[in-house]
Amino acid sequence: MIAVNRRGAARLRAGHPWVYRSDLLSSVQAPAGALVHVRDERGRKLGSALYSSASQIAVRLLSSEEIADEALADLLRRRIGTAASFRREIAQDANSYRIIFSEADLLPGLIVDKYNDLLVLQALTQAFDREDLRQVVADSLTEHFPAASIVERVDPHIRELEQLPPRQSRLLRVPRSSPDFGLGWETIDHSKTIFTLNGVRFHYDALSGQKTGAFLDQRENCAVAARYALGAALDVFTYQGGFALHLARVCDSVTAVDSSRPALEVAEQNEQLNCAQHRCGEIEWIEANAFDLLKDYAAAGREYDTIVLDPPAFAKTKRALPTALRGYKELNLRALKMLRPRGILVTCSCSFHVSEAEFLEMLGAAAADAGRVVRVLAKRGAAQDHPVLLNVPETAYLKCVICQALA
Numbered sequence: 001m002i003a004v005n006r007r008g009a010a011r012l013r014a015g016h017p018w019v020y021r022s023d024l025l026s027s028v029q030a031p032a033g034a035l036v037h038v039r040d041e042r043g044r045k046l047g048s049a050l051y052s053s054a055s056q057i058a059v060r061l062l063s064s065e066e067i068a069d070e071a072l073a074d075l076l077r078r079r080i081g082t083a084a085s086f087r088r089e090i091a092q093d094a095n096s097y098r099i100i101f102s103e104a105d106l107l108p109g110l111i112v113d114k115y116n117d118l119l120v121l122q123a124l125t126q127a128f129d130r131e132d133l134r135q136v137v138a139d140s141l142t143e144h145f146p147a148a149s150i151v152e153r154v155d156p157h158i159r160e161l162e163q164l165p166p167r168q169s170r171l172l173r174v175p176r177s178s179p180d181f182g183l184g185w186e187t188i189d190h191s192k193t194i195f196t197l198n199g200v201r202f203h204y205d206a207l208s209g210q211k212t213g214a215f216l217d218q219r220e221n222c223a224v225a226a227r228y229a230l231g232a233a234l235d236v237f238t239y240q241g242g243f244a245l246h247l248a249r250v251c252d253s254v255t256a257v258d259s260s261r262p263a264l265e266v267a268e269q270n271e272q273l274n275c276a277q278h279r280c281g282e283i284e285w286i287e288a289n290a291f292d293l294l295k296d297y298a299a300a301g302r303e304y305d306t307i308v309l310d311p312p313a314f315a316k317t318k319r320a321l322p323t324a325l326r327g328y329k330e331l332n333l334r335a336l337k338m339l340r341p342r343g344i345l346v347t348c349s350c351s352f353h354v355s356e357a358e359f360l361e362m363l364g365a366a367a368a369d370a371g372r373v374v375r376v377l378a379k380r381g382a383a384q385d386h387p388v389l390l391n392v393p394e395t396a397y398l399k400c401v402i403c404q405a406l407a
């Protein structure tokens with residue numbers, strides 16, 4: 001049993017599943033990753049939660065009911081089943097999407113992404129690192145996606161925060177019915193695949209050195225961006241070519257920029273994968289710092305009909321917000337200056353600490369400084385497989401504004 005103070009209890013009652021360590025009332029005896037019952041300071045029941053002995057987020061509520069230890073596996077199985085069938089409904093024409101999005105699927109601390117026939121599991125907490133729970137999760141996933149392999153991807157920084165021993169990313173399961181063509185499954189690399197977003201194909205290597213996977217949350221925004229895009233396009237922060245390859249289908253040319261050489265190498269392989277069979281505008285991959293490049297291009301008087309800005313999260317903490325907003329403004333200002341009349345800007349922010357209102361305000365200030373009249377065509381968030389949970393603002397992190405420079 002864990003007792004929480006008034007602030008912790010109010011937070012849970014307001015529908016947010018986290019209690020910070022500073023809101024625990026007494027020292028906790030529960031083992032790392034245990035299922036615990038949570039009470040308020042007067043002993044009233046608040047529900048059951050997964051406990052972390054290390055994280056500042058000490059408690060993540062699972063249910064407002066008190067769940068027995070023996071019932072935990074069943075609860076997780078039911079929730080995984082619900083998450084999987086929800087994705088099947090909303091992402092019918094996609095072979096790649098997020099199956100489980102932590103709090104938004106009432107499975108706080110667990111993320112599972114599907115890349116075609118490969119499921120990638122990430123345990124973000126001590127609880128989901130428990131061997132018994134990992135087995136429950138893997139069994140459930142196998143039941144719902146029998147043809148898929150499962151890889152566990154490890155983020156060393158998160159393991160450090162949770163005080164978990166270091167571990168390598170690894171293949172957890174291969175499908176039982178794996179077609180091995182008589183070669184034996186050892187000879188097939190189950191941690192690699194080719195997946196599809198809106199008909200565009202991408203390489204995926206779950207065990208490659210790079211920290212991030214693909215950005216599935218932009219799946220629907222890539223499709224919408226391609227509906228508006230035209231002419232000469234510039235994709236800034238392209239990573240492995242997510243937007244660029246969508247734009248190449250409709251634009252005359254695409255200049256795609258990233259500071260990561262390994263990401264651009266995969267992007268070029270992705271180009272070969274797509275542009276052999278499909279019409280593609282000419283794509284140029286450029287390794288550069290986006291801030292320097294935009295400054296140089298703007299100074300050189302370059303112009304584009306379509307510009308995409310999809311930077312990494314500039315505001316990792318609330319304190320970083322003012323600096324982050326300055327960064328976003330600089331990028332957007334330079335992009336707006338380079339847009340041809342009637343040109344399209346697709347501008348994103350994945351910083352949870354920057355609200356949609358703040359983002360739009362920043363964009364308005366950038367437009368004013370650039371001397372442009374800008375019309376908002378669409379205000380979007382992450383794809384539907386990354387659902388937003390009301391009262392858990394952290395689930396609504398992605399902003400994607402599509403706008404047009406009128407003059």
Ligand code: SAH
Nearest residue numbers: 215237238239242258259260289290310312
């Ligand atoms: N648009 C991509 C995702 C972009 S993620 C997609 O939809 O798939 C952010 C990218 O920004 C990463 O690839 C990272 O390498 C790159 N990046 C970070 N800082 C940068 C900088 N200063 N200049 C250029 N690229 C940068």
